[in-house]
Amino acid sequence: xxxxxxxLKHPLALTVNFTPGDSSPGDPQIQRLVNYTDGILDEGxxxxxxxxYVTDNHWVDRVTFMLSVQQQxxxxxxxxxxxxxxxxxxxxxxxxxxxxxxxxxxxxxxTEHGYGADLPYNRYTAQIGSPLDAMYEAQHVYFRxxxxxxxxxNPSSTTSYSVALNPVSRYRDLNGKPVGQTVIMPPHxxxxxxxxx
Numbered sequence: 001x002x003x004x005x006x007x008l009k010h011p012l013a014l015t016v017n018f019t020p021g022d023s024s025p026g027d028p029q030i031q032r033l034v035n036y037t038d039g040i041l042d043e044g045x046x047x048x049x050x051x052x053y054v055t056d057n058h059w060v061d062r063v064t065f066m067l068s069v070q071q072q073x074x075x076x077x078x079x080x081x082x083x084x085x086x087x088x089x090x091x092x093x094x095x096x097x098x099x100x101x102x103x104x105x106x107x108x109x110x111t112e113h114g115y116g117a118d119l120p121y122n123r124y125t126a127q128i129g130s131p132l133d134a135m136y137e138a139q140h141v142y143f144r145x146x147x148x149x150x151x152x153x154n155p156s157s158t159t160s161y162s163v164a165l166n167p168v169s170r171y172r173d174l175n176g177k178p179v180g181q182t183v184i185m186p187p188h189x190x191x192x193x194x195x196x197x
Contacts, residue, residue, distance in 0.1 A: 019044030025065035045080030053188040059155035066100030095190025098151040149194040154185035170196040
């Protein structure tokens with residue numbers, strides 16, 4: 001199918017609707033599928049298609065899969081849906097997405113019944129800048145530094161953590177409110193912070 005689409009007079013790309021679920025990103029069957037596509041549409045996102053949260057090692061595997069697809073120069077479209085969208089869920093989806101964001105990915109956050117509608121949450125336009133490095137684990141949570149901010153995710157399904165921020169940096173949240181030097185990260189929570197000018 002992929003080869004046939006590429007041979008058309010006006011070539012088309014093959015993007016498949018696929019969510020890796022609990023499978024390992026290194027699973028040979030998954031890698032074989034990725035080899036024969038030009039991109040992945042993951043409707044499971046970080047919310048299990050609106051039926052909970054992708055947590056613990058499954059969260060790490062999802063970010064790893066996002067990165068591996070993009071490293072093969074294939075696009076990764078991520079959909080995260082909820083019964084109702086609130087600020088905490090937007091933070092979870094956005095912070096998780098930023099951990100695996102490359103140059104060939106995008107995120108769509110939706111309610112279960114708003115799928116396909118244009119929902120331009122103002123947090124999409126947060127000027128966090130470019131990634132400075134890959135995500136890393138510290139203080140039991142995951143961090144990724146950006147040129148104008150920081151993404152933090154606690155993927156644990158059960159445990160909260162108190163996280164100390166870099167004392168040299170000053171941050172504000174996505175609402176513009178200054179953040180102290182310590183933040184509490186509840187289970188399956190995300191936080192996107194912007195550096196203060």
